Structures are given as structure tokens and as C-alpha cells.
Amino acid sequence: MFVSNPKAGRQPYPQALHAVMSIAKAEESRQWLAGWRRLNAGATPLYAFPDLADELGVAQVSVKDESVRSELGSFKALGAPIALVRLILRTFPAQPFDPRGLLEGRHAHLLAHFTVVSATDGNHGKGLAAAAQSIGCRCVIVLHANVSTEREQAIAAYGAKIVRIAGNYDESVQHAAELAASNGWTVVSDTSYEGYEEIPRDVMQGYGTIAAEIIEATAGQPPFTHVFLQGGVGGLAAGIVSYLWEHFAEQRPLFVMVEPEQADCLYQSALLGKPAKATGAVDSVMAGLACGETSPLAWRFLEQSVDYFMTISDEQAVAAMRRLAAGSARDIPLVAGESGVAGLAGLVQLIKRASTATELGLNGDARILLISTEGATAPGVYAELSGETAGSVLARQHAWVRP
Structure with missing residues (x-):
């Protein structure tokens, strides 16, 4: 399923949202976390996948690898x-x-x-x-x-x-x-409800570190034209969107939200124009995205900024896991968990629809950003789905040399 969001605009970052989450607060959080012993030093890698870009017919595909953020194996170490x-x-x-x-x-x-x-x-x-x-x-x-x-x-x-x-x-x-x-x-x-917004806001604000590192890593380069984001309750997406929106203002990238078809609360929110519940059984293999109800606080950011909402199947997510794990001559093998690959799975599906790809500008000029939000946080599940252990993929990653 795929739908455009008529409420998304190209205005500067609204002051009302800035009062809730801002680059300044994200930077403060980033400094506080800098000395936490459970986080690895430095920014997580932002890998280019030129062979994947060629396969999809776009100019660039880049993947931010949050699996190595910390010993915890996911971006949640920031929130x-x-x-x-x-x-x-x-x-x-x-x-x-x-x-x-x-x-x-x-x-x-x-x-x-x-x-x-x-x-x-x-x-x-x-x-x-x-x-x-x-x-x-x-x-x-x-x-x-x-x-x-x-x-x-x-x-x-x-x-x-x-x-x-x-x-x-x-x-x-x-x-x-x-x-x-x-x-x-x-x-x-990490999800809000009536009378409970302060703590979920702080969780989301922590995710701004990811956006800050992306901007620093691409300084002097053409900005990304498209950003594909995972669903869940919407917290990660809100944290990333708010930072990039404030930074780029009217020149922000096009945002696409991707979630499991059986956990489609954000897609339903886009249809109804308000925070909604999922219509499916919420039993996806994408465990981190198997959420049944949109966070109202996150929705305040997403409803004005995310241009398109879509859903994917579990099978499509597994195929994306395997593609990143396989690597290629110019693409580093990457351990990306089942929830971490939703963005790639969504991109692949949209490229297959010629009219939709044209509508979104997914062409030879498109520069795509994906965020792999987790590694093999459940190693047994990862091995079962990908057909290879995380250790095996990492061994190939360490041996990989880009020509």
C-alpha cells in the first residue's frame, strides 16, 4: 500500500515544533552521551552502495549503519x-x-x-x-x-x-x-499518549545524533534528495525528520515512511489525518516495527513533513536483509536486522512501479539515504531469516576490499 500525504509542505521548520525538539537540544543530548562507556567512540559509518544504486537506477544509495552504535546493537542506545x-x-x-x-x-x-x-x-x-x-x-x-x-x-x-x-x-x-x-x-x-509526552520527547530528541552525524559526514557533498524511514510508533522518524527539517528548511529532502503491512498505524494515520491504530495483526517479523498505535507526539512532526507512507511485506524485508548481507564488488557486506532494512525494502518496491518512481523522482539524479537501525539483535532470528549467521557476514565484511 502506498499513499501521498497532502499535509506535507515545504515551509520552514515551525516554531511550535522547534519548542518541542530542536537541533540545539539534540546537540546537548549528544554531548551528554559522548562519554557513556556503552557507546562506541565516534560516528557510525555511512556506507555508499554504488552497485545497489546501479541496480535501482538511482545516482546514490547510502546506508547509515546503526548496528555498531554500541554493544546494544541498535539506534535505541541513543534514546x-x-x-x-x-x-x-x-x-x-x-x-x-x-x-x-x-x-x-x-x-x-x-x-x-x-x-x-x-x-x-x-x-x-x-x-x-x-x-x-x-x-x-x-x-x-x-x-x-x-x-x-x-x-x-x-x-x-x-x-x-x-x-x-x-x-x-x-x-x-x-x-x-x-x-x-x-x-x-x-x-x-518511547511512545506517547494523553498526558504523557515529556519522556517520549526526550527519547526522540536523542535520535538527533544520527541526523547530526549524517550532515557532518556529507558536508561539501550534494544533499540527499530522498530519505526512507522505518515506522514503528514514529519516534525514530520524528527525531530524524525534525533535525533535517530544521537544518534544510524548505530545501529538506523528500521523506518516505515504511512499515509492515500488518502494523500499519502510521499509514492509517496518513489516511485519517490523525493518530490511528494498525488494521493488521501486528505480528511482523520486523519486531521493532510491530506496533499497533501511532505516538501522538511523533505524529505532530510526521503529519507535516512525511511526503509518502507505504507498507511492505515480511518477505520483502527478508529479501532486503539478504541483499545487504550479500554485498558485491563495490558494496560492503552489511549485517542489517529485520527492522533495519524496511527503508531499502520500500525503496525496491517503489522502483518496481515505474509511474510511482517517476512521481517521486526516483531516477538517475536521486540520492537516497537509508538508516539500518539495528544489526543482529536476535542472532538466531537473523540467521534463520538471512540464511547466514551474523558472524559469517561480518567475516566477509572484514575481508571486503572495495576495488
């Missing part, structure tokens, strides 16, 4: 830690806490009884658990039925208490809220 730090600073204004000191654990003795809770499909929960462990507070993670045991174990390894429910993601969000209310805990969620 939850910042949200937790800002939450603690607001909650304990009388304490002499500083952001870097918190992440270094210097104030752990004062936070041992402070508890945060969140629902997750995997990556957000792992990021929150790792941040809580570094800071020294307690963390409870609620997992729904479709989260794999492999992902559960990865979160528990960071000291989080795991609570399992039988329902789906949205039901796990509700259960986390109930636990917080009955125990005096604080929800640290």
Missing part, C-alpha cells in the same frame, strides 16, 4: 539513556546530579530505590536496562507474547526484571502503566 538522565534531573532537582556523572554511576548510592518501567519489542528495553544499570537505578521491562526468548535474555543480561504478558505490544504498554501506578514507579516509554 532511552537520554530520557532516563533527563527524568532523573527533573525528579531530583535538589540533588547535585550532572548528566555525565549519572551515566558513569557516580550517584548510584542515591538512586538505588528509584525504579523505571517500560514496555518494549526488544531494543528500547535493552537500551533502558543498560542505562539503568550504568546509572544505578532499578529497571522493570514488560514484554509481550511476540518478543523472542533471545531478546528477553539480552535485556535481562543488563539486570532488568522481566515481566511477561500474553497480549501484544499495546497491551504491554498498558500493563507497564498499571505497574507504575500501583508501585510508584516511572514509565520511560
Whole structure:
């Protein structure tokens, strides 16, 4: 499914949105995270894929590889830690806490009884658990039925208490809220709902680091014409869109939103013109995108900026995983997880539709940006879907030499 968004415009970044998220706040978050030991030093790679660009008939395809952002294996290492730090600073204004000191654990003795809770499909929960462990507070993670045991174990390894429910993601969000209310805990969620926007805003603001690195890496080069973004509840997309929109203003790139066909809440939001729920079973192999309800806060950014919304099948995502893993003479082999390849899967489908490709300007002048948001965060799932272990792909990556 594919639809254009009549509300998307080319105006400068609105002041009302700037008051919520801005480049200045994103840069502050970036500086706070710079010393966190769980993040790898420096920017993540922005790889060119010239053979893939030739296959698709476009000028350039570039992929930002978030799998190596940290030991956590995904972009979520940028959101939850910042949200937790800002939450603690607001909650304990009388304490002499500083952001870097918190992440270094210097104030752990004062936070041992402070508890945060969140629902997750995997990556957000792992990021929150790792941040809580570094800071020294307690963390409870609620997992729904479709989260794999492999992902559960990865979160528990960071000291989080795991609570399992039988329902789906949205039901796990509700259960986390109930636990917080009955125990005096604080929800640290990456999706917003009525009366709950401050923490999701902080999560989204953390993702601005990705956009900042992209702009720095491409300084002096022609800007990207198209950016394909993953769906989910919309948080990542809002964080990236807000930064690029503020930076480029009316000259911003064309944004395309891609999500699983059975978890189409953002596509439905575009049809209805307001935050909506998915119409499918929300059981995609793209676990990080298997979300049933749009974040209202994220939608405030997306409804005015995302030019097109589309859905893809699980099979199309798997094909994209395999293409990136395979590499080629000029394309580095890349470990990209099932949720990380949605943008490429969407691009491939649009290129196959000649009239749509023409409408979007997907031609020999198009410079495409994709963000691979995760690596093999569930190694067993990755191997099953891609037909090759992540270790095998990485071995070929290390041996790859571009001619």
C-alpha cells in the first residue's frame, strides 16, 4: 500500500515544533552521551552502495549503519539513556546530579530505590536496562507474547526484571502503566499518549545524533534528495525528520515512511489525518516495527513533513536483509536486522512501479539515504531469516576490499 500525504509542505521548520525538539537540544543530548562507556567512540559509518544504486537506477544509495552504535546493537542506545538522565534531573532537582556523572554511576548510592518501567519489542528495553544499570537505578521491562526468548535474555543480561504478558505490544504498554501506578514507579516509554509526552520527547530528541552525524559526514557533498524511514510508533522518524527539517528548511529532502503491512498505524494515520491504530495483526517479523498505535507526539512532526507512507511485506524485508548481507564488488557486506532494512525494502518496491518512481523522482539524479537501525539483535532470528549467521557476514565484511 502506498499513499501521498497532502499535509506535507515545504515551509520552514515551525516554531511550535522547534519548542518541542530542536537541533540545539539534540546537540546537548549528544554531548551528554559522548562519554557513556556503552557507546562506541565516534560516528557510525555511512556506507555508499554504488552497485545497489546501479541496480535501482538511482545516482546514490547510502546506508547509515546503526548496528555498531554500541554493544546494544541498535539506534535505541541513543534514546532511552537520554530520557532516563533527563527524568532523573527533573525528579531530583535538589540533588547535585550532572548528566555525565549519572551515566558513569557516580550517584548510584542515591538512586538505588528509584525504579523505571517500560514496555518494549526488544531494543528500547535493552537500551533502558543498560542505562539503568550504568546509572544505578532499578529497571522493570514488560514484554509481550511476540518478543523472542533471545531478546528477553539480552535485556535481562543488563539486570532488568522481566515481566511477561500474553497480549501484544499495546497491551504491554498498558500493563507497564498499571505497574507504575500501583508501585510508584516511572514509565520511560518511547511512545506517547494523553498526558504523557515529556519522556517520549526526550527519547526522540536523542535520535538527533544520527541526523547530526549524517550532515557532518556529507558536508561539501550534494544533499540527499530522498530519505526512507522505518515506522514503528514514529519516534525514530520524528527525531530524524525534525533535525533535517530544521537544518534544510524548505530545501529538506523528500521523506518516505515504511512499515509492515500488518502494523500499519502510521499509514492509517496518513489516511485519517490523525493518530490511528494498525488494521493488521501486528505480528511482523520486523519486531521493532510491530506496533499497533501511532505516538501522538511523533505524529505532530510526521503529519507535516512525511511526503509518502507505504507498507511492505515480511518477505520483502527478508529479501532486503539478504541483499545487504550479500554485498558485491563495490558494496560492503552489511549485517542489517529485520527492522533495519524496511527503508531499502520500500525503496525496491517503489522502483518496481515505474509511474510511482517517476512521481517521486526516483531516477538517475536521486540520492537516497537509508538508516539500518539495528544489526543482529536476535542472532538466531537473523540467521534463520538471512540464511547466514551474523558472524559469517561480518567475516566477509572484514575481508571486503572495495576495488
